[in-house]
Amino acid sequence: MSTAATDLDAPGTGSAAPAPALRPHAEQAFAEELAALAAADDRPRPARWKMSPWAVATYLLGGTLPDGTEITPKYIGPRRVIEVAVTTLATDRALLLLGVPGTAKTWVSEHLAAAVSGDSTLLVQGTAGTPEEAIRYGWNYAQLLTKGPSRDALVPSPVMRAMAEGGIARVEELTRIPADVQDTLITILSEKTLPVPELGEEVQAVRGFNLIATANDRDRGVNDLSSALRRRFNTVVLPLPGSVEDEVDIVSRRVEQLGRSLDLPRLPDGFEEIRRVVTVFRELRDGVTADGRTKVKSPSGTLSTAEAISVVTAGLALAAHFGDGVLRPSDVAAGIQGAVVRDPSADTQIWHEYLETVVRERDGWKDFYRACREVPAR
Template structure:
């Protein structure tokens, strides 16, 4: 029986990570689980099956393996990310919402240090303690400010172990919270002045420590990063997926994994996925493949949202099969849920898309688009 994916890369791809560790015994930066070259292969995949060197074969380890591609994008971009982290410099992944920045940060950290769990989720409520340290107040009252009473943040834990600390959506944090990372990135030390003189009050980062942050371009101006903090990061822009076929395959893979985690089997056919991705790409770019102009909604029509819709359809097919009928029936309602988040006018833009691109494709004789056109009334409910 196949184990459902957990969504944790170091667990889901443990066999690949173990294989790559044995496959490439080249030089590794201090504290790294894999070589930089193997990290790139883990993220981008191998074009053909790889074979372990004769001296690296181990009992229970597959001698030959094709490493799956997990991120759809430019290999050169991944190489730059890996080189940045190998140099122990901060890495900032920026882009539109839903361009798999978080997924890429998880994959990189899992391959580099073996864990993607050292993460701080940036929000308006994130405090400086969550990026630095806090206290166990029971121990603090009983013994005073001792190392045992210190509660390490994921960043401090990464410093102590030489791992990668992830900070998601850093621009959602208040500026004074963001700037608590300046000294960490500059001096690679964290001061804990509350500790008594008999204890070391400065914690130095172990080799391999790095900070990997993400930020959405749509959050620009919410809590703008200071120039001092920006200078301590290398910025890489993660663009939307350019190739429609690659995006469709990614949506299928991610939705299949999400449905499998619920204990069901993904059974949405290719025609439905093609229609789903086509609609998202048309609305995202404001132009169809045929060259027709489309009014873009203000809502984010990202690949991540497409995965969420495909997952919803897959779950409906799995659990409501007796009443589901054609899976296309679920597409209009789920699309409406995506666009109707920020502006009420986006619902009218979606109906306008149905009345233009969907109708024209239906009139051209495309059976699937004819079925979608017949479902237009579901948008008006």
């Protein structure tokens, strides 16, 4: 046996032990909630759905079941947004989740797929280099050369698999995909069929199939959707969090989930710093302080909720490994500066002006001000 194989064995067992996933899929991480919802759900379910639209919305928005089971909210925002998204998936129209970076488009997409079909992994990641085969199908070239075109040589895409199984396919960053590749979806979404001319066959979508795509509305002009393709989608816009409290809640919940998988300190010890990070991001993003009295310049970055989650998670790691386990201003200062100052020539002055005119004069923020001033300039 090779040394590499031996290194994978569990001590004392002589067999490989499964390693815990760093980031389990939604259907794995929330399996107990999904099972409890399915068991309590007595409402009509669309074909091949694991639960009713009401239960899917409850899974996303949170609630308490009759047996007392608490369903944690996966999305904090307008209820109607989720209700429209879920209802769309129950029709023959595909769903396009649109929003600025950090509005939980991917997060919502994953959890919708997990709740509806129990599988969030039928995913196409959109990039400038995404080929047509990623949406349609490809070939096992060894078998193709040996036997010619055949079912055995065909490599189905995630979309083709979803069509055949009656599941939910996901396409991330649709507008990053070249326009001619995007249009591969037109026949799939309108005719619910995927021709395979090499075999003289087609794959017809079975009931339950649908598709969720996400797009960043700041990517306009990158690869805009054709009008023909856009008509095949029902577009749902995910807004930024409406209040500081909502955004703090989102960041706290997500960081707590990440922290558990990374063995980081519990969040209550750093709640004040989370609120401070969110406040800084919102004020710079909105161009005005929370009290509306002082206008500030906005930097070039997006300063999204997702970036706030990243800053706080990194700060917790610093506190855990190089501090006393309590999140403090010095743990988040460098992360905030890194998020704000994306373009040093333009953003450095904006950040320094904000520190001097807003942070320096704010009661209870002196430690934060000093920590930020001590971070080396980029």
